[in-house]
Amino acid sequence: MRSVKLHARLLAVALLVLGAGSIAYQLLVQDVPLTESESDPVWVVDTQLSFQARPNTPIKARMYVPPLNSGFTALNESFISNNYGVNVNRENGNRLVTWSARRGEGQQNLYYRLMLTSRFADPALPPENGPQFRPSPELKGAERVAADALLAPIRQHSADVETFVSETIKRVNSEDSDNVRLLLGGDHSPENRARVVDLLLAVAHIPAEPVHTLQLAESSSQQPELWLRTFNGQNWLYFNPADGRQGLPEDRLVWWSGEQPLLTLEGARASKVSFSVHRNEMSALRLAQSLRSQDASSFIDYSLYELPVPSQQLFRVLIMIPVGVLLVLLIRSLIGMETLGTFTPVLIALAFRETQVIWGVLLFTFITAIGLSVRGYLEHLKLQLLARLSVVLTFVVIMMALISLLGYKLGLSTGLSVALFPMVILTMVIERVSIVWEERGGAQSLKVAIGTLVAAILCHLLMVWKPLVYFVFTFPGVLLILAAVMVFMGHYRGYRVMELVRFRAMTEEGDR
Template sequence: MSRLPFYLVVALLLVAGIALTLHRHLQFEVPWTPGEQRQVWEIEAQVNFRADGGPAKVNMALPSSQEGFRVLTEHTASPGYGLTYLNENGSRRAEWSIRDASGSQQLYYSVQVLVAPQASPAMAPPPPSPVDVVWERPYDTAAAQVIDRAWSRSADAYTFARGLISDFSDERQGENARLLLTQFDRVPLLVRLLNQAGIQAREVSGLMLEHGRRRQSLTSWIQVFDESGESVLFNPATGEQGRPDNLLLWEAGGQAVLEVQGGSNSQVSFSMLSRNQPAASAVRRQLAEDTGTLLNFSIHSLPLEEQALFQTILLIPIGALVVVLLRVLVGIKTSGTFMPVLIALAFIQTTLVTGLIGFLLVVAVGLVIRNYLSYLNLLLVARVTAVIITVIAIISVFSVLSYRFGLNAGLTITFFPMIILSWTIERMSILWEEEGPKEVLIQGGGSLLTAVLAYLAMNNPWIRHLTFNFLGIQLILMAVILMLGNYTGYRLLELRRFKPVTED
């Protein structure tokens, strides 16, 4: 029979698992290691204005996730005001409204922004194509001469913008530039000149992030578009091209940052703090909210109680892989196929030393009582039921005694799977009668060794982090286990049969 379908299934599982894992890491920046830290900025915007004594409406631009940054959470504090979040032409805005307000008013908006170097840009759409700009005399002549001078020394939209800005710098200002600056502000003037030259450009507002700064204001930047629709930011004061790493674009649609109706003397100031937090918690909210597609399926969308449950369940395939490796490749015998995995799960709750002592005590006492039950000639179901009740009684007695002696660690023995322990005792007792104590020690020791190795693998912080945050790992484990199931060679412990051959 052809093995091609089998290998195709294994390859499909590997490709799907690796693709899902890489997608989660690259798209959502989920870290590979549990201790990785990410920088988070906490920014507070304070809006102040004086209300006229009637209805008031405040409209303020809000930051969006953008290249280098991702918005995590946002909150407002505006007692008595109604609040609505708007999306206008690709830009996010908040609108506060109130029926009656008078005197000094203060509104607060706070946002947590994650520094995400791999975040994809989400810029607002480009502005409409420039139309003819009308100037009054004598500014029309000065504007035309400034544009002609910069145009002759440029090769594209970016070099033209850089040359135009440099002509308005303090060192290189000519008469035409000084004349235009007497009538217009620098940034709107530069945008107007760029539009007259047929180049799409607009003014955007950004916040320079510096730790511990208070009462900061936004700075104006010029966004210039080329013929392909790509854009570059320019510093209108220096002509420097490119976006600084610590620049957060607050308003990127060319609109006013703050608009107040029913008030006067409005202004907005910003305070900011930087701190580090674990990367996993920094992206947890986004993973929980993004459930739109199968690729973005995430355990983080479940309630916390179910998340804690799945964090343990997703470790079971790791323990199963350890069992498959030891049984298929090494040849270790265990009492029950996957009983060591369940014991390893109990070790996670009890700690390794406490779990080993508790397991040995329960099994040892259980074997003594089971040996007595064998003389009663009971039916199998009744005998196993009696063993279950016995195991429960043993665990109860050990828990009470450990509490009486102040050994609180002994209380965790209740995490052992009682049904599995009962069947283990029953199986070992039968094995003792049929094969002798040596085989019991071999299988019991193999079970404990497998359980300890499975515990060490499942309790590793790195493995716990990967299995919980990258569900594609489960597909990879499935592919590896299928490949191991196809192994038909010698086990390591079987090779000792050939020792006499080597001696000869």
């Protein structure tokens, strides 16, 4: 006996571990939303390119656009133009869009829109290993002296590439150095400071590359921010040349890298590029469904959400049946409430989905009462079991038809849904209640019928609770956990709540 109990407990533990592990995998690895109402920010980046076309001249506008592997999930990418050809290709690790037209007149506007989110995104792919050495540029005269004077203390206060770059940025941003002012040449813009930082790093044979980023923050007007990155032999290190911050923030979208300008324009003049960023909120579930419609990777690929919509609706009902069965098991085993079997309350609860609870209880009570009367009369006729059940089933169908017809005449749509009650279940309920009546009396049969109705009502309320339906449907591993609890309950031999209440009276009499 002990070996059997141990086997059952090991099985329950295995089911529990498998179910919990499945849920943890979906939450931590697949990034599945825990609740249906969980939402994520969706960033909408709008880029407007405006220019004045030259008459009777072919137009070609080439502009860098973000790579799609930068740690964000692209939901939609649009190139909006009027009578322009669009071509996107890769160049030196960047993506470049080319708008072209045979001719244009007057003011021209081209648009690029990108919708992205961090949900379901793969980690950003690092660039390929970069160079660790570059030749020093030729500097002469005062510039050479200023560069050497700045690099001498930088070398003394740095231990590796990371600290060397940080110290260089710190020195270039100092306003007290005459050497820095000489190299800046009176231009204190962030772009020129980044140029001087890059110049000093080049003199020290440290390769660096400018990276242009856009901040994902609500803004109606924004321009790409310049960063520098260098390769230390193992990883790429990012630095802000304006303040020396290291590490690219998570809200930064790399737009393009390199010294090339954002826009190259032929056949036009007076160009202007403006950026705006807006934040929207979207349900995480809708995000996954949107990705699935684009054949992109999401948790829906290996879940019940991949089924056709009618099948999903069916399984949303079926997958909740074990939840109702477990509730009936707990009611019977822990509380001690008697019901007409384990599955009858669950099946009645399914019928309540259409009739609702109040109308369902009234219809169930009415049909059962009439059926008991018919069954009692048939018992008086001494009919055999099969014939008796057949007649009761026939009268149940007749009552369903009459109630549906009456409800239709009165304009009550609830009366029509009574036909969804399982006819065989109602017939068997009538038969079993009557048997309990004969064997244990009318009071006991009424008690069992009320217990069945109460259990059915509780099962219905639990099985239609939307947060729970979403959780069980999205994380089917919950069913393994339910099975583990059922296995544990299979060896429960303790007192029930109703037994404790009943025995308390005996204990009080013994104390007296």
